[in-house]
Amino acid sequence: MDSRVTYDALADVYDLMYPIASPDIADTVDFIAKLSPDSGRVLELGVGNGRIALPLAERGLTVHGIDGSEQMLAKLADRDADGKVVTTAGDFTAITTGETYDTVFIALNTFFAPTSADQQVECLRRMREQLAEGGRVVIEAFDPLPYHQQEGEKTSTRYLSPRSVMIDSTHVMRDRQLILVIHTVVDGGEPRPTQELIRYAWPSEIDMMARLAGLRLVDRFGGWKGEPYGPQSQRHVSVYEAAGDEAAGTDAPGGPGDRHGSV
Ligand SMILES: C[S@@+](CC[C@H](N)C(=O)[O-])C[C@H]1O[C@@H](n2cnc3c(N)ncnc32)[C@H](O)[C@@H]1O
Incomplete structure (x- = not known):
């Protein structure tokens, strides 16, 4: 990615x-x-x-x-x-x-x-x-500790504007110190997901x-x-x-x- x-x-x-x-x-x-x-x-x-x-x-x-x-x-x-x-x-x-x-x-x-x-x-x-x-x-x-200890997938919501939010789903691959985040913009139209992979x-x-x-x-x-x-x-x-x-x-x-x- x-x-x-x-x-x-x-x-x-x-x-x-x-x-x-x-x-x-x-x-x-x-x-x-x-x-x-x-x-x-x-x-x-x-x-x-x-x-x-x-x-x-x-x-x-x-x-x-x-x-x-x-x-x-x-x-x-x-x-x-x-x-x-x-x-x-x-x-x-x-x-x-x-x-x-x-x-x-x-x-x-x-x-x-x-x-x-x-x-x-x-x-x-x-x-x-x-x-x-x-x-x-x-x-x-x-x-990295809270992520390293995370079990399963976590989802949180981020305020973007009065008409839009971002849903962040976080999946941790502890063995490789990788975090996959799917940022999905929800603004009334088709939801728009974007994947981000980082290594802590x-x-x-x-x-x-x-x-x-x-x-x-x-x-x-x-x-x-x-x-x-x-x-x-x-x-x-x-x-x-x-x-x-x-x-x-x-x-x-x-x-x-x-x-x-x-x-
Ligand atoms: C989280 S944003 C931070 C932007 C800015 N420093 C700030 O604080 O708002 C990360 C930025 O790094 C860039 N980036 C990530 N990996 C990169 C790489 N290997 N080479 C060049 N740019 C990279 C992305 O395109 C993005 O613009």
């Missing part, structure tokens, strides 16, 4: 699934802006409709985004008449922009879109390759994959406000540096020798 097909199909309702103006977006933008140098260069993998990238560009950062869905990139282009965000169409596990950035990040559940561990390692390798000296990689991911990974597993890609964990938070990460955290925001940068004295954001500032 191809995430490009999934997101081409979801592009028309994506704004309703994940509203553009939300406190979480403001926190995400603050976090990335504070981590990056003033007027720094930022790359988002899975930039989508630019929900995060556009407000980041409005903060004076140079923002580049990669996405595999032409329909999602078309939504971004519609909202970005001035071309504030530079985009590249393609698979972020396989391509790079050929440039380097102070901050390379991936948000929401996008790190789980590549559906094998090998592809997720390739994603981390591309992130490392595009990292400028002293730069940071940031990954947001949800805690544990935080410690992501750290190990990051090591394989030449990255080292420097900080982990429970959210974009910089909340402490702990047993109750439903997600994590993890910050990595190039393994080897520790020799240059950049051992933690905000620590001595860190030109990014603390988060």
Whole structure:
């Protein structure tokens, strides 16, 4: 199953699934802006409709985004008449922009879109390759535990608008760490189902994959406000540096020798 097909199909309702103006977006933008140098260069993998990238560009950062869905990139282009965000169409596990950035990040559940561990390692390798000296990689991911423990299929309803809802049916294949979600838009016409397949990974597993890609964990938070990460955290925001940068004295954001500032 191809995430490009999934997101081409979801592009028309994506704004309703994940509203553009939300406190979480403001926190995400603050976090990335504070981590990056003033007027720094930022790359988002899975930039989508630019929900995060556009407000980041409005903060004076140079923002580049990669996405595999032409329909999602078309939504971004519609909202970005001035071309504030530079985009590249393609698979972020396989391509790079050929440039380097102070901050390379991936948000929401996008790190789980590549559906094998090998592809997720390739994603981390591309992130490392595009990292400028002293730069940071940031990954947001949800805690897989509730899904890993799920028995059978679960169905929930998501409000989209006064005239439409989305029914999400979730089936977990625990042995392969895969989740199949069927998103069905119900709006009075023919119901429109779209399948999404993701592979979840544990935080410690992501750290190990990051090591394989030449990255080292420097900080982990429970959210974009910089909340402490702990047993109750439903997600994590993890910050990595190039393994080897520790020799240059950049051992933690905000620590001595860190030109990014603390988060
Ligand atoms: C959940 S959306 C997140 C969009 C945006 N970052 C946001 O927070 O709203 C995931 C995005 O990643 C893109 N995507 C998923 N896998 C990809 C891949 N391997 N290469 C490029 N884009 C990918 C999808 O097309 C989609 O636009």
